[in-house]
Amino acid sequence: AKQRVEALKKELNQYNYEYHVLDSPSVPDYEYDVKMKELKDLEEEYPEFVTPDSPSQRVGGEPLDAFQKVQHNIPMLSLGNAFNEQDLRDFDRRVREGADAKEISYVCELKIDGLAISLRYIDGIFERGATRGDGRTGEDITRNLKTVRSIPLKISEEQTIEVRGEAFMPVKSFRALNEAKEAEGKDVFANPRNAAAGSLRQLDPKIAAQRNLDIFVYSVGEWEAGAIASHSERLAYLKQLGFKVNPETKTCENIDEVIEYIQYWTEHRPELSYEIDGIVIKVDQIAVQEKLGFTAKSPRWAIAYKFPA
Numbered sequence: 001a002k003q004r005v006e007a008l009k010k011e012l013n014q015y016n017y018e019y020h021v022l023d024s025p026s027v028p029d030y031e032y033d034v035k036m037k038e039l040k041d042l043e044e045e046y047p048e049f050v051t052p053d054s055p056s057q058r059v060g061g062e063p064l065d066a067f068q069k070v071q072h073n074i075p076m077l078s079l080g081n082a083f084n085e086q087d088l089r090d091f092d093r094r095v096r097e098g099a100d101a102k103e104i105s106y107v108c109e110l111k112i113d114g115l116a117i118s119l120r121y122i123d124g125i126f127e128r129g130a131t132r133g134d135g136r137t138g139e140d141i142t143r144n145l146k147t148v149r150s151i152p153l154k155i156s157e158e159q160t161i162e163v164r165g166e167a168f169m170p171v172k173s174f175r176a177l178n179e180a181k182e183a184e185g186k187d188v189f190a191n192p193r194n195a196a197a198g199s200l201r202q203l204d205p206k207i208a209a210q211r212n213l214d215i216f217v218y219s220v221g222e223w224e225a226g227a228i229a230s231h232s233e234r235l236a237y238l239k240q241l242g243f244k245v246n247p248e249t250k251t252c253e254n255i256d257e258v259i260e261y262i263q264y265w266t267e268h269r270p271e272l273s274y275e276i277d278g279i280v281i282k283v284d285q286i287a288v289q290e291k292l293g294f295t296a297k298s299p300r301w302a303i304a305y306k307f308p309a
């Protein structure tokens, strides 16, 4: 029975990964449902076999009275803003001056209009998820984040690692939620970001579980996986671990290519299934990031280009 439970957990976590992270399921939903029922029956018969990474544990427990506060070992910072091409060229000049003309290239990422969160894994198991809060102190929303299907309960290596990402609600889910709210005569959410924030602040995980939240992971808080020389390689590693990384992320050789990427997404932004409020540009070379460092509140090696409101 224990072998069967272990096999089912592995299989169901893989199916979940294919469906919610890769968006390419390899089995029909029916097969997933049948195996999940078999797992839940076995776990009921043998509760000692239940582990935190079991897919049956995604929606667990009774509503909380309140969220615990958590300290971020490495503060979750904010980003400096750029609003036009000149700001971007000024950023590029500051980076080149600060890095004394080492080779510089950039990674461009869509800036998801959601909620910054931090995910901690211990020996590869999802242990704790927290909101950004004021950057140093956030709220423990682990139970709600476990309901987000694109967050792996177990990653592919037994790493102790903390990653950062943006939790969000896809536009389609947002519209459906507001229609349901209107039908119930309740207040609607102003935008998907507020809907995501409101959903993650629910004290009852069963409500969060119904909100179709999603996530893109974009950086690491604490890194014990050795020195990986570039941000783009770190993103590739996060993907390899089983995290959902935004597929539109692109490396750009220079600021002109960054500006082209911004022009492209300024035009094609409405085609996305989620809302973005800008583009984040980061120096790709980790050595240069370390040389440039941080101001009191944000990295000198990154900037957020904001779309006109």
Ligand SMILES: COc1nc2nc(N)nc(N)c2nc1C
Residues within 6 Å of the ligand: 076, 077, 078, 079, 109, 110, 111, 112, 116, 166, 218, 219, 280, 299, 302
């Ligand atoms: C390195 O620091 C950051 N990186 C980020 N990357 C993306 N894609 N989106 C963000 N909101 C973001 N925010 C911060 C503070």
